[in-house]
Amino acid sequence: MLWNTFFDRCNRTRTILIANSLEAGLPVYLISNSYNNKMDMSGMSMGGGMSMGSMDMGSGVPNLFVLQKMFWAVVGAAIGCATAVNVCNKLLCRQRLVSSHCTGITG
Amino acid sequence: MMATSAAIIREASNASLTIPFGNSPAWVTPTVGRMSLVLAEFVVVMVLCFYGLHPSDQWEWEDIGYRTGFIACCQLPLIVLLAGKNNIIGFLVGVSYEKLNWLHRWTARMLLLTVTIHMGYWFADWYRYDYITVKLKTDAITQRGFAAWVILVWIVFSSMAPIRRWNYEFFVVQHIITYVGFLAAVYLHLPAEVKVWVWIPIVLVILDRTLRSLSVVCTNVSIFHPTARRRSFWASKATFEPLDPETTRITIASPPLRWTAGQHVLLSCHTIAPLQSHPFTVASIPSDGKMVFLVKSKAGGTKRYLRYAEKLGLPLTETPMDHRHHRAVTIEGPYGRMRPLKQFDSVMLIAGSSGGTFTIPLLRDVIQSMKSGNSGPNPRWSWMTNPGAATRYIRFVWVVKSRAQYSWFSAQLVEAMQDVAQLRRQGHDVELETSIYVTCDEDFIATSKNDPPQVGCGSRELSALKPVVSQDEKPIKDDTSPSSISSKSSIEQFKKPSCGPNGTCCCQTTIEDEDAITNATACECHCGSDVSSETAEKPVTPQDSISSDQPLTPAKPEYTAADTESMTMLSGRPQPRTLIRKMLEQALGESAVVVCGPKGLVTNARQSVVSLSDERAIHKGTGAQGCYLHAEAFDY
Numbered sequence: 001m002l003w004n005t006f007f008d009r010c011n012r013t014r015t016i017l018i019a020n021s022l023e024a025g026l027p028v029y030l031i032s033n034s035y036n037n038k039m040d041m042s043g044m045s046m047g048g049g050m051s052m053g054s055m056d057m058g059s060g061v062p063n064l065f066v067l068q069k070m071f072w073a074v075v076g077a078a079i080g081c082a083t084a085v086n087v088c089n090k091l092l093c094r095q096r097l098v099s100s101h102c103t104g105i106t107g
Numbered sequence: 108m109m110a111t112s113a114a115i116i117r118e119a120s121n122a123s124l125t126i127p128f129g130n131s132p133a134w135v136t137p138t139v140g141r142m143s144l145v146l147a148e149f150v151v152v153m154v155l156c157f158y159g160l161h162p163s164d165q166w167e168w169e170d171i172g173y174r175t176g177f178i179a180c181c182q183l184p185l186i187v188l189l190a191g192k193n194n195i196i197g198f199l200v201g202v203s204y205e206k207l208n209w210l211h212r213w214t215a216r217m218l219l220l221t222v223t224i225h226m227g228y229w230f231a232d233w234y235r236y237d238y239i240t241v242k243l244k245t246d247a248i249t250q251r252g253f254a255a256w257v258i259l260v261w262i263v264f265s266s267m268a269p270i271r272r273w274n275y276e277f278f279v280v281q282h283i284i285t286y287v288g289f290l291a292a293v294y295l296h297l298p299a300e301v302k303v304w305v306w307i308p309i310v311l312v313i314l315d316r317t318l319r320s321l322s323v324v325c326t327n328v329s330i331f332h333p334t335a336r337r338r339s340f341w342a343s344k345a346t347f348e349p350l351d352p353e354t355t356r357i358t359i360a361s362p363p364l365r366w367t368a369g370q371h372v373l374l375s376c377h378t379i380a381p382l383q384s385h386p387f388t389v390a391s392i393p394s395d396g397k398m399v400f401l402v403k404s405k406a407g408g409t410k411r412y413l414r415y416a417e418k419l420g421l422p423l424t425e426t427p428m429d430h431r432h433h434r435a436v437t438i439e440g441p442y443g444r445m446r447p448l449k450q451f452d453s454v455m456l457i458a459g460s461s462g463g464t465f466t467i468p469l470l471r472d473v474i475q476s477m478k479s480g481n482s483g484p485n486p487r488w489s490w491m492t493n494p495g496a497a498t499r500y501i502r503f504v505w506v507v508k509s510r511a512q513y514s515w516f517s518a519q520l521v522e523a524m525q526d527v528a529q530l531r532r533q534g535h536d537v538e539l540e541t542s543i544y545v546t547c548d549e550d551f552i553a554t555s556k557n558d559p560p561q562v563g564c565g566s567r568e569l570s571a572l573k574p575v576v577s578q579d580e581k582p583i584k585d586d587t588s589p590s591s592i593s594s595k596s597s598i599e600q601f602k603k604p605s606c607g608p609n610g611t612c613c614c615q616t617t618i619e620d621e622d623a624i625t626n627a628t629a630c631e632c633h634c635g636s637d638v639s640s641e642t643a644e645k646p647v648t649p650q651d652s653i654s655s656d657q658p659l660t661p662a663k664p665e666y667t668a669a670d671t672e673s674m675t676m677l678s679g680r681p682q683p684r685t686l687i688r689k690m691l692e693q694a695l696g697e698s699a700v701v702v703c704g705p706k707g708l709v710t711n712a713r714q715s716v717v718s719l720s721d722e723r724a725i726h727k728g729t730g731a732q733g734c735y736l737h738a739e740a741f742d743y
Binding site: 060061064065067068070071072074075078079082083085086089090092093096097099100101 | 147151152155158159160173174177178180181182185196199200201300301304446447449450480495496497696
């Protein structure tokens with residue numbers, strides 16, 4: 001844990017130093033440590049209980065790409081439920097019409 | 108259990124609050140269903156943006172910046188999926204694109220919130236070192252991101268109702284242009300790993316546009332219709348006839364596409380109104396063999412159609428027109444989707460003013476299904492086709508501005524009643540009740556705020572004796588007989604113009620119970636120094652109605668008064684709650700309420716359905732059957 005805290009503080013310091021590099025015209029996202037840590041960490045072991053591919057803060061938090069998939073999992077589930085309701089409605093319509101025709105109640 | 112859940116979800120989804128604002132019109136909140144969906148999206152986005160992070164910790168602000176950026180860019184495809192006319196989500200869930208447009212707007216607002224948080228945390232992080240302006244001036248990524256944010260702010264701002272409705276054509280053009288700019292800025296702002304989230308919406312837009320273009324070509328070019336006799340390259344030819352001083356009837360004699368009742372198409376005639384395409388409901392049914400549109404003249408393209416029709420001066424006739432009078436039109440569609448009404452035991456159709464163009468085809472389609480099902484079992488029917496109709500009772504209510512408006516569809520209504528009478532004579536248990544309400548109440552017949560004010564009398568003071576009213580009811584004095592009025596009353600002094608078109612009497616009394624009306628005066632109105640009274644007439648034969656107006660279509664021969672005795676024409680406005688309750692009380696299965704009209708009428712009907720569903724405890728052990736609601740409001 002001590003190592004993680006040290007590493008975190010280094011990241012912050014690097015961020016400040018990176019700001020100075022802007023004068024050199026370098027794009028920030030290529031040199032930003034926070035972003036690169038997210039990209040590079042998946043294959044690295046940091047020890048101290050930090051999970052692979054996770055954010056550099058906290059453990060057990062999925063990485064950014066997994067969170068994007070989670071968003072679409074929720075949206076997909078909602079669309080899936082609405083689709084199931086739609087299919088049920090169509091089957092119900094069919095059943096009602098066939099039933100009324102067979103029993104000759106109307107039409 | 109499923110029925111109970113469905114009933115509870117329907118009640119909750121359609122419920123809304125009415126918040127009075129003194130003398131101003133009351134504000135009706137969005138439905139609980141819509142608000143819940145938006146709230147759910149908000150919660151999901153916020154959880155994904157902040158889970159496992161600590162916003163108060165300044166050393167995590169960069170992490171939040173990255174996180175919110177990733178969550179923001181993954182929302183882009185959803186916005187486009189909800190916007191397209193060939194809507195994948197709409198196809199899956201059984202909802203048409205225009206019903207999803209509100210969700211498209213709110214998803215975009217959620218995106219704006221997310222990117223604002225994204226930008227905010229980055230700015231907060233740099234602000235500590237006084238670095239915001241340095242970044243904005245020197246860093247290309249920051250510049251592109253900020254540009255994207257500014258464009259998105261404009262997109263969301265310009266899509267708000269007052270601006271959107273001010274000039275819709277301008278709104279659409281600038282919306283597409285700014286969206287392209289927004290996507291370009293976002294693409295340049297994002298790192299390579301997440302650029303796929305920009306490619307997906309681009310592909311979806313291209314797919315939608317390609318499908319639409321192919322559909323337009325296949326629909327309108329003659330070579331794709333080999334079975335039909337086509338004289339020219341362009342398959343869609345229409346005639347334009349003036350129906351009344353405000354309405355044009357557009358008829359396509361040989362429609363190049365198939366549609367179902369209640370659907371609409373995008374129609375354009377570039378020789379009359381260049382570069383404009385408008386959605387119009389098809390006012391005829393496929394068995395008519397032609398597509399008819401009744402287009403209300405407002406500003407822009409619809410006004411041009413009317414002017415052209417008046418200039419041409421073609422007589423209104425059912426016979427096919429000379430081809431010289433045909434104009435090439437482009438139709439795209441059909442669009443629009445709802446549950447088939449013929450499956451419901453009881454159907455109530457409520458229309459306000461030009462909403463009749465939506466409900467009349469639905470009515471005729473249900474009756475047509477009843478007749479086709481009557482022809483006996485067909486062994487060729489497969490699971491794909493739906494034979495006959497399960498409908499037993501139809502209640503048709505149309506609120507019109509004047510009797511002239513009723514004459515748009517008088518012949519079709521008479522025919523519908525004749526068909527039902529014929530079915531009854533054959534021993535089928537079907538019933539059709541029709542009521543036409545003539546009123547000038549804006550809540551029930553207004554089509555837009557730009558409608559010209561009523562001409563005729565000026566405003567004057569009236570003392571009103573009234574009944575149960577809806578929140579915006581301004582009743583007219585009735586000294587003689589309260590037979591049509593309930594026992595509850597309140598006296599109000601108010602000023603309101605209350606004359607109908609051309610200074611005719613205009614009644615805004617709410618008619619609580621049609622059956623209670625006799626020959627007593629339902630309302631009284633004043634026109635200058637003249638006092639006239641309007642009697643709630645019942646019943647009136649369609650012969651009287653048609654003969655009192657200029658005959659616009661050939662009268663149907665050979666019908667008896669008995670066939671049409673279930674039609675009622677009344678002066679005043681309906682009480683949707685009473686009408687719906689009566690229908691629900693006699694229903695043996697699930698009922699459907701379809702309402703199409705101005706927002707006031709639609710809101711009234713929606714609130715009535717919700718409160719009746721709760722009052723009757725539908726599917727909660729009382730035996731009351733379900734009620735499905737489909738609402739179409741005049742909106743864009």
